[in-house]
Amino acid sequence: MEQHLTTDIAIIGSGGAGLAAAIEAREAGAHVIIMEQAETLGGASIISGGGCLIVGSPLQEGRGIHDTPDEAFEDWVKWGQGSADEKWARFYIEHTLHDLYFWAEALGVKWVDLHHQEGNRVPRWHKPDNNGLGLTTALIAAARSKGIAAILTSTEATKILTQDGRVCGVKGVDSKSGDIVEIHSKALLVAAGGFNSNLDMIRQVRPDLNRVKIMEGSGRGAQGKGHKLVQEVGGYLTHMENIWFYVYATPDYREPQDKRGLVFRRTPGYIWVNQQGRRFHDESRSGGASATPALMAQDPPHAWAVLDASMAATIEIADPYYREGDKILRQRVQDLLDNSPYIRKAGSLAELARKMEVDASAFLATVEKYNRACESGAEREPEFGKLLAHSKRFDEPPFYGIQLFPLARKNFGGIKTDFKCRVLNKHFQPIPGLYAAGEAAGMAGGHINGRAGLEGTMLGPSIVSGRVAGGWAAAEAGFGPGFVGKPNRDSIQV
Ligand SMILES: Cc1cc2nc3c(=O)[nH]c(=O)nc-3n(C[C@H](O)[C@H](O)[C@H](O)COP(=O)(O)OP(=O)(O)OC[C@H]3O[C@@H](n4cnc5c(N)ncnc54)[C@H](O)[C@@H]3O)c2cc1C
Structure with missing residues (x-):
């Protein structure tokens, strides 16, 4: 059987990035459908530690920790070994307080603890109550309460649909019934996570490790399917070899x-x-x-x-x-x-x-x-x-x-996007109608961390880039002004 659905924004993936995008697009007034291959929602986000790098928070201040975006940026760039996307890093850091800490709090997330992670001069890793489970459950509840038109679980996106040079939807298959589902949309947002649960793909981008026993270590859905779908329509992948291994x-x-x-x-x-x-x-x-x-x-x-x-x-x-x-x-x-x-x-x-x-x-x-x-x-x-x-x-x-x-945990490279999270082709031009956010996009933009991450710099940027993508995809579909964030400091506009 074939099912045809129509919406403003279709989103592939229901982790932190996809959920944040859905919330943002709904708030702008767009009609949203999420396609998720797993039976349940949340991806790697829901099994994660939930920690987010946040700068200048009440939790830090309460513990007498003085932190500034400039210091965090310095640590970030140094730790990334010259390979971080500095503009995206600056944007994320400058938006952690209002657009992540307070935004999540307003959705019911409680920030309960702070940890000091390697490479940071002060503790910045903010732990939500009940880790990634607590944080992602709050995002799921918020997305549902905003009135997402449909959340299609057990449905794998298999092809990005195009017409006259622009993306116009996504085709998927329901793994339970075998039914084909086609969603026709004004914009499509890929938030399908990383590829660290696909050993073949890891070895393809890291042939230097072919003789080393390495292990898959992300959420089970982190198979790199989003990367392949985007590549098929001309999207550019960058910094794919930057994989964060734990030992x-x-x-x-x-x-x-x-x-x-x-x-x-x-x-x-x-x-x-x-x-x-x-x-x-x-x-x-x-x-x-x-x-x-x-x-x-x-x-x-x-x-x-x-x-x-x-x-x-x-x-x-x-x-x-x-x-x-x-x-x-x-x-x-x-x-x-x-x-x-x-x-x-x-x-x-x-x-x-x-x-x-x-x-x-x-x-x-x-x-x-x-x-x-x-x-x-x-x-x-x-x-x-x-x-x-x-x-x-x-x-x-x-x-x-x-x-x-060594266990492959996080992908620091992925789909290249601009600052509106529009997917870029090899000439660095946006592919009309196509957006990417979260780990599929190297957490944000393609490679926000570089070769190393300060920790909390995966889930946090996934959520923030999800919000940015959702806002701008909605604007392209005719809803709202695009993502309007509030920088940590009133004096600058980033
Ligand atoms: C155990 C663990 C702990 C972690 N702890 C932290 C931490 O404390 N702090 C931190 O910053 N980062 C952490 N990370 C990394 C962080 O969780 C991820 O980078 C982040 O959650 C990615 O969010 P996302 O929404 O991009 O992807 P995900 O949350 O993985 O969501 C992607 C979703 O897309 C779905 N999908 C994929 N392909 C398709 C398809 N073709 N069709 C339909 N659906 C599809 C997947 O099933 C999945 O549900 C951790 C990761 C792991 C695995």
């Missing part, structure tokens, strides 16, 4: 294809050793710009996270199977520790060395040296300068070795 991740033993990985956190006292049984890094610096190059430089490029029983009892797995919002489902974590072929468990450190097949004498010397540093009362251990405040001797069996491999 505190181990393969998901429940996944038969052995492609997906699980990120684990809250284990400050653990150490990482390479296959030679030696530490190689300050484990507390676990970010994508510090730990990832350190692990990739090992031979072979993997490591073992070593924990004793009390450290293992604090592990938090980021995957939704292991948690309900902030609550960790401890028995499931224990099942992982007991059953994964990538995790070794032993009654003694010597037995653990044998099971991990690392050089035993080097490994035992490594642990002994770390234990001595912990007992010495020193502030930092001598080898890599790791702060020891949260460390203790490794002395409570069973001991665990968790094998770590």
